Amino acid sequence: MTDNSVFENKTAAYYTLGCKLNFAETSSIGRSLLSEGVRTAGEGERADICVINTCSVTELADKKCRYMIRRAQREHPGSFVVVTGCYAQLKPEEVVELEGVNLVVGGEQKLSIVEHLRQMGELRAQERLLIAGKTEDIKTFRLSSSSDERTRHFLKVQDGCDYSCSYCTIPAARGRSRNGSIAEIVAEAERIVSEGGLEIVLTGVNTGDFGRTTGERFIDLLRTLDAVEGLLRIRISSIEPNLLSEEIVDYCAQSQRIAPHFHIPLQSGSDAVLRLMRRRYNRELFSRRVAYIRERMPDAFIGIDVIVGTRGETEEYWQECYDYLSALPYSELHVFTYSERPGTAALDIAYSVPVKERHRRSQTLQALSAEKLRTFYEAQLGKPQRVLWEMGQDDAGYMSGYSDNYLRVGKPYDAASVGQVEYITPHTIAEHRLLLV
Numbered sequence: 001m002t003d004n005s006v007f008e009n010k011t012a013a014y015y016t017l018g019c020k021l022n023f024a025e026t027s028s029i030g031r032s033l034l035s036e037g038v039r040t041a042g043e044g045e046r047a048d049i050c051v052i053n054t055c056s057v058t059e060l061a062d063k064k065c066r067y068m069i070r071r072a073q074r075e076h077p078g079s080f081v082v083v084t085g086c087y088a089q090l091k092p093e094e095v096v097e098l099e100g101v102n103l104v105v106g107g108e109q110k111l112s113i114v115e116h117l118r119q120m121g122e123l124r125a126q127e128r129l130l131i132a133g134k135t136e137d138i139k140t141f142r143l144s145s146s147s148d149e150r151t152r153h154f155l156k157v158q159d160g161c162d163y164s165c166s167y168c169t170i171p172a173a174r175g176r177s178r179n180g181s182i183a184e185i186v187a188e189a190e191r192i193v194s195e196g197g198l199e200i201v202l203t204g205v206n207t208g209d210f211g212r213t214t215g216e217r218f219i220d221l222l223r224t225l226d227a228v229e230g231l232l233r234i235r236i237s238s239i240e241p242n243l244l245s246e247e248i249v250d251y252c253a254q255s256q257r258i259a260p261h262f263h264i265p266l267q268s269g270s271d272a273v274l275r276l277m278r279r280r281y282n283r284e285l286f287s288r289r290v291a292y293i294r295e296r297m298p299d300a301f302i303g304i305d306v307i308v309g310t311r312g313e314t315e316e317y318w319q320e321c322y323d324y325l326s327a328l329p330y331s332e333l334h335v336f337t338y339s340e341r342p343g344t345a346a347l348d349i350a351y352s353v354p355v356k357e358r359h360r361r362s363q364t365l366q367a368l369s370a371e372k373l374r375t376f377y378e379a380q381l382g383k384p385q386r387v388l389w390e391m392g393q394d395d396a397g398y399m400s401g402y403s404d405n406y407l408r409v410g411k412p413y414d415a416a417s418v419g420q421v422e423y424i425t426p427h428t429i430a431e432h433r434l435l436l437v
Helices: 019-032 057-077 084-090 091-095 109-118 171-174 181-193 219-224 246-254 270-279 283-296 315-327 355-380
Strands: 011-014 049-054 079-085 101-105 128-130 145-147 153-158 199-203 233-236 260-265 301-308 332-337 387-389 397-402 408-412 420-423 428-430 434-436
Touching: 011 019, 011 270, 019 049, 019 079, 019 109, 019 145, 019 153, 019 199, 049 084, 049 109, 057 084, 079 084, 079 109, 084 091, 084 171, 084 246, 091 101, 091 128, 101 109, 109 128, 153 181, 181 219, 199 219, 199 283, 219 233, 219 246, 233 260, 246 283, 260 270, 260 283, 270 315, 283 301, 301 315, 301 355, 315 355, 332 355, 397 434
Parallel strands: 011 049, 049 079, 079 101, 101 128, 153 199, 199 233, 260 301, 301 332, 408 434
Antiparallel strands: 145 153, 387 397, 387 420, 397 408, 428 434
16 A cells, blocks of 8 residues: 655655765656655755665765764654665665664665555655665666756666676666667757756766667667757766777767866776786777777767776786886876775685785875876867857856866856856966866
């Protein structure tokens, strides 16, 4: 028996950790609750329901999730707390025992939270319920999209992963690779544009693997989205180097909508470590991809993911990684410090980098990244840029926006410019990575 009055006069608060995929899914959960009359709680208002969408990519991510649960309880005492996401899928029994948690929802059930709440009837603060299946049961793809309350909208096009990287728990948390059809994704993009959206970021666990379940190709998705009228810009959130073909790069180079902006996971600059990680490429392939992007789009932004301190990363392999990254022509590093994850094959690798050394290596690469980013920004000075201005302003009174190639540009705040496109030529670099007109 269900209780349709369970949502009457209710408010909700949302907390999201981790990837942009999670943000898209949280937004979809919010829209489904709103359709039942559950409005988002205003600032300072106590929410009746707290939805916490978690990450579990590292041990630090797990800690942040536990902190977020405690924070939600402090900010909304007595609320009904729902926890979902990767942490909830991987460690559901642990999560359901956390103080104040009422409902734990696994990956397959994440976008059906409304149905589970309705079936529960009255939302009792003392109630505890676990709804999480096995990873092999995660088979459904549900389209999601979200806005970051600026100008960008994150559109989920793919979920899950068929890779078996030795350090990673994401396949266990997200299931096998699957995707929506080009037709339904384009329809969602058209909806976003009809509501004023100008920029769409394509998100997924393994975005370039799009088409696994529909027999379509990622480049065909790009071509079709490229034809959506009224859409200013498309970004690819992340794509594996072995899936980033020259055909895709060539198409992006001639497109007026697809941004010259690539985010490519490398994970290590040592071939020996890449083999230990069970990655599907080597440095030679990665170098070719970066070189081809630079040949076709000299001013493209290239961001790279790197994990430091992983099992088996000896001092010799670490030095290989650092030397390789020092010579590579990219724009910025996203540096992750390795942490042991239960159930991963990496735990069978004998050599473990001391935690203190892991952090030292992380800090070293972050310093290298800052140098590379500064060099990239300096190279863009004096070049015309198309900027989409966003909401808000910093303490100095500057608003900011992003160029096609992901330069963060600022000017004195002007409310009329929010959501508008402007062609500008930046001449100076301010603090905090901001190019000024």
